Each structure stands twice: as structure tokens, then as C-alpha cells.
Amino acid sequence: MKNDQLRFPRTQAVVDLSVIRSNFMKITEKTKQANPEACVIAVVKTNAYGHGAVQVSQAIADIPGLWGFAVATVEEGGELREAGISRPILVLGHVFGKDLKEAVKLGLRIPLYRTDTLLSLRDAADELGIPAFVHLAVDTGMTRIGVRPDGSGLEFASRASRTEGIVIEGVFTHFARADEQDKQAAAAQRDSFLGFVRRMREESGITVPVCGMANSAAILTMPETITDVARAGIILYGLNPSDEVPASLIGLKPALSWYASVVRVEEVPAGTPVSYGGTFVTGKRTRIATVSIGYGDGYPRALSGRGTVLIRGKRAPVLGRICMDQMMVDVTGIPEAEEDDAVVLIGRDGNEEITAEELGDLSGRFNYELVCMIGARVPRVYVRSGVD
Numbered sequence: 159m160k161n162d163q164l165r166f167p168r169t170q171a172v173v174d175l176s177v178i179r180s181n182f183m184k185i186t187e188k189t190k191q192a193n194p195e196a197c198v199i200a201v202v203k204t205n206a207y208g209h210g211a212v213q214v215s216q217a218i219a220d221i222p223g224l225w226g227f228a229v230a231t232v233e234e235g236g237e238l239r240e241a242g243i244s245r246p247i248l249v250l251g252h253v254f255g256k257d258l259k260e261a262v263k264l265g266l267r268i269p270l271y272r273t274d275t276l277l278s279l280r281d282a283a284d285e286l287g288i289p290a291f292v293h294l295a296v297d298t299g300m301t302r303i304g305v306r307p308d309g310s311g312l313e314f315a316s317r318a319s320r321t322e323g324i325v326i327e328g329v330f331t332h333f334a335r336a337d338e339q340d341k342q343a344a345a346a347q348r349d350s351f352l353g354f355v356r357r358m359r360e361e362s363g364i365t366v367p368v369c370g371m372a373n374s375a376a377i378l379t380m381p382e383t384i385t386d387v388a389r390a391g392i393i394l395y396g397l398n399p400s401d402e403v404p405a406s407l408i409g410l411k412p413a414l415s416w417y418a419s420v421v422r423v424e425e426v427p428a429g430t431p432v433s434y435g436g437t438f439v440t441g442k443r444t445r446i447a448t449v450s451i452g453y454g455d456g457y458p459r460a461l462s463g464r465g466t467v468l469i470r471g472k473r474a475p476v477l478g479r480i481c482m483d484q485m486m487v488d489v490t491g492i493p494e495a496e497e498d499d500a501v502v503l504i505g506r507d508g509n510e511e512i513t514a515e516e517l518g519d520l521s522g523r524f525n526y527e528l529v530c531m532i533g534a535r536v537p538r539v540y541v542r543s544g545v546d
């Protein structure tokens with residue numbers, strides 16, 4: 159493929175919104191099988207795992223079975239509201255005191271587990287004259303955020319339920335190990351959570367309409383954890399929760415491809431050092447292609463001397479150190495390679511494919527991190543490949 163097919167030849171990430179839609183529909187099908195009443199929360203934090211939060215959210219906003227969206231910060235929620243997204247938005251991370259009023263104004267659902275948050279929310283709701291919607295966070299095994307699933311947690315929930323201006327819309331917990339084959343730890347979290355929710359109802363008389371615990375891995379492998387809502391993150395993008403729980407279990411496909419260009423091809427003799435530090439020296443005559451991508455774009459520098467890219471459907475290994483904006487690859491085995499060839503960093507070219515999982519493993523990042531780190535400098539191009 160030549161780079162005249164690329165709108166941004168230096169580098170671009172192409173996100174196929176038809177694939178996102180089709181993934182989302184397969185996910186809702188799976189959750190409905192487990193629980194016909196269940197809805198899905200699309201997790202679009204960190205700019206939708208690098209895919210573009212506004213575009214991804216807009217692409218699925220009309221699909222039945224969507225409860226709403228989840229983000230990590232108030233700013234991310236504000237970005238969606240600004241783009242006209244009106245569905246519920248749950249914030250998954252701690253909301254700091256100075257952001258609470260804005261969060262209530264935006265109608266964001268706030269994770270609640272601290273007394274100071276509760277009191278500030280009461281004041282914000284009073285000042286604004288609108289209720290503050292909260293989701294009680296319960297720590298059943300992540301040891302991250304949330305109340306304890308015991309008497310102290312119940313007491314906090316009761317206090318919140320009696321606080322003016324506060325609506326406890328949801329209660330949630332998060333799995334630490336649902337992506338493993340061995341489900342013992344995840345099952346213990348499930349039981350702890352369900353026990354807590356039952357005690358809230360039976361002992362404290364608190365009924366919460368939106369109870370959720372399943373993440374991507376649990377959606378795929380623990381149907382009994384699909385309650386009122388399930389939170390789908392990585393699988394929405396067609397990526398694997400882990401090697402043990404692959405997205406292919408329900409036929410999900412990766413939505414993102416990443417491209418760059420060959421800007422020079424040069425044949426050099428044996429003994430030629432390549433890139434900073436001369437860490438790689440050619441052992442024979444070598445054809446070297448310079449590629450317009452670097453770690454400044456989020457291509458991991460740890461792939462120096464380890465990664466491969468696709469040129470004309472064939473694998474070309476990275477030579478020497480990856481620079482901030484450029485890198486060199488070996489095209490000795492691809493005699494047809496020439497300047498202005500497109501380079502595939504992630505995606506398919508002919509019969510070859512490079513996945514985010516492969517690059518994640520090779521670089522010591524993992525697939526979630528790899529796509530999140532695709533730089534702001536890389537323009538995203540949106541396509542719709544199919545009928546959706």
C-alpha cells in the first residue's frame with residue numbers, strides 16, 4: 159500500500175466505528191443472554207482507550223441496551239456533555255472537592271465513599287437546586303476506592319441515603335482478577351458485593367436501581383455477575399482483557415489501525431551503525447527504511463531492536479533505537495519497498511497482522527496501556543467500513 163491512501167501520511171490512527179458498533183451489539187447480546195434486564199455502560203475513559211471518546215460515544219449512543227458512559231474524570235465527562243451526549247455518565251475515579259459542583263451541574267454520576275464528598279455534594283445540590291446522583295463505590299478486593307462491604311459501609315450508605323439532595327442511583331464494585339482462568343478470587347468479590355447489596359436492602363431498607371460489577375473479562379466469562387449494568391471497556395475496542403480471556407470468545411474485532419510512512423530507503427554496507435548510540439551495526443549489506451513515527455507519538459521506545467512493522471504486507475524489524483519522531487527498519491527482505499510506502503504499526507496488511515497485544519507484550523506495556531498512549535500528535539481518522 160502507498161501512503162497516498164493516508165490522509166495524514168506522517169502518521170494516523172484509523173478507527174472503524176462500524177466495528178465499534180458491531181462489538182457493542184455483540185456485547186449487549188451477551189449480557190442479555192445472561193440477564194435480559196441488564197444494560198451496558200460503555201467505558202470511554204482516557205479518550206476511549208485512545209480511540210476518541212466523543213466519536214466512539216456518538217457512534218453507539220442510539221443502540222438499545224446502552225445505559226450510558228463511564229469516564230475517569232469530571233473533565234472527560236464535560237467533554238462528552240459539550241459534544242451533546244445526554245445519556246448518564248458515571249465517573250469511575252475519585253472526584254476532588256473543587257470539581258464536585260461542576261460534576262453535579264453536568265449531571266455526572268459521582269462515585270461516593272468519603273464523608274467529605276457526601277457533605278460537599280449536599281451543599282452543591284442545595285446551591286444548585288438540583289440533586290446529586292451518586293454511585294456508592296464498594297471495595298471488595300481491589301483495595302483501591304470504595305467503602306468496606308461491612309457494617310461501616312452500611313452505616314455510610316444509610317447516612318448518604320438520609321442526606322438531603324443526594325440520590326443513590328447506583329452501587330458498584332470492580333474485579334481485580336476476573337481476567338484469569340481461575341475465578342476463585344473474582345467469585346469471592348462477587349459474593350461479597352452481592353451480600354453487601356442484600357444487607358443494604360434488607361437491613362437498611364436502601365434499594366438501588368443500578369447495581370453493577372462486571373468488567374469486560376466478567377462479561378465474557380462470568381455471566382452470573384451481570385446485574386443491572388455491566389461495564390464494557392477494552393472489549394468495546396475489540397482488544398483482549400488478557401491472554402486467558404480473549405475478545406475473540408464472542409467474535410469481537412479490533413477497531414483501530416495505526417499507520418506511518420517510509421520517508422527514505424537507503425542501502426548501506428556491512429559495518430554501518432544505525433540510530434542513536436550505534437547500538438545496532440549492520441552485519442551485511444542492508445536496505446534500511448526510515449519510518450515517520452517515534453516515541454513522541456506513543457510508539458514505545460522499548461520496541462527498539464524488538465518491534466516489527468508491516469510494509470507491503472511483510473514484516474520489517476526495527477533496527478537500533480527508536481527516536482522521538484522517526485525510526486529505522488530493515489527492508490532487505492522486502493526488495494519492492496520504496497519511499498512513500500505506507501507502514502502498518504498496528505493492523506492488517508495482506509495476510510500479516512500486528513495486534514496491540516503483540517506490541518504490548520514485546521514492549522513490556524500491555525495492550526490497554528499501548529492504545530491509551532497513542533499520542534495526541536497522532537490524528538485519528540474515523541471510517542465506517544460496513545453496514546451498521
Ligand SMILES: *Cc1c(COP(=O)(O)O)cnc(C)c1O
Nearest residue numbers: 201250332373374389390391392
Ligand atoms: C477501567 C474500568 C472498567 C473497564 O475495565 P475493562 O477491563 O476495560 O472492561 C470498569 N470498571 C472500572 C471501575 C474501571 O476503572
